[in-house]
Amino acid sequence: MEGKTSKANLVKNWVASYAGNFVGSLLLAYLAFKSGTLGNAPASVAIATAKCGLPFSTAFVRGILCNWLVCMAVYMASGCASLIGKMVAVWFPISAFVAMGFDHSVANMFIIPLGMLRGADVSVSDFLLKNLLPVTLGNIVGGALCVMGLYGSTFGNWGKKKDE
Template sequence: MLLLVSLALHASLASGLLTTPGLSARALVGTSPTRLPHPRRAQPAMQLVLPAEGFEGAVSAGAKKAANSASKIFALGIMSGAHIGFGAFLMLSVGGCSPALAAANPGLQKIVLGAFGLPFGLMMTLVTGAELFTGNTALVTAALIEGKVKASELVKSWAASYAGNFVGSLALASLVFAGGTLATAASPVATATLKTSLSFKQAFVRGILCNWLVCMGVYMASMAKDLPGKMVAIWFPISAFVALSLEHSVANMFIIPLGIMSGAAVTWKAFLLKNLIPVTLGNIVGGAGAVAAAYSYAYGKLGK
């Protein structure tokens, strides 16, 4: 293909010279052939913005999210809940259904869990503009700190996206259970049981650490100008939090209900009180504190 393009280019150049007034074919075969000017090469645009500019972009994104109506945020939240649920579904289907690997090499099994699943769920959310509560704890909070949104708009964004995420996650969990596509129910059952066996403190701290990584993925992806850059920014932090056994509230909205439907000895009350509430609180601290406030101090109003 490159050879054909090169031949065509040379042919067109030669044709243009031969048809140019005042330039004969004999002039082209002299002892000192004229060097043709090389076409100017287009300079590639920067694919990543500078950190300070990136913070401004994240603030702008948070302000745009907060400006949406509650009904639109809710609808986009349903989509994002399903996106994250699909990621968790793949995670349970691949890494979660590898008991022999988990027994022989638990570290490798955790890497498999992280690499296959949740990164592509967040990728679908960010590329399509869906609303993810955990990401909004950073972006919309940054916009609030910088004076771009009101506190009421932040509450609207958080509440509507959280409710939408919950509905989307439960809907997908119901569909997955009805479809019976998991090779075994052992994976969601064991995962739901483990997640609801944590103490409040453990779940809370794991929620902080988890959303610190998730929001860094969202934050860095907002700085990338092309799809491959966004994919790289998302993939590593998200796969890391899964491999590190951290807790993500929206992913748990899918995983634990699916485990309950599959026969886990977990009540809905235990799901809410022992996991979802402490993890959600931890996610808020991780996104709003470790990302939004931290980078506002570095590049925004808090540092001034």
């Protein structure tokens, strides 16, 4: 938005990151399932079922709120010089999103497939269309508009004319 990268490079980065996270999350879910390290993981079944049963608008808003907190964690950590400061800065917003039950697309790329492997009555279509799509769109709004947009328009050049 401030001309530091092209829109094409932004989209390319987002697609590569999303695809890599998706493949990695599916692989981790499969390995966790096969390893038996999580026992029978009954919570994953309940979580997958509940998350895929949300109305589109609810999943979308949960995605906005979640990535707002995640991006604030990254933003706050970037302002800290010490490792301890970065850890504390990240801890509270991430703990808040987990405690409040918000949805992050990458986290859901792991927990919902794990629940499906454990027997959740969730189809691939349910996962992709009823959860991953609205949550991803919400995550984009939460990060790009609620954090970057506000920050860029307040402190950066976003929305300002070239001659200002």
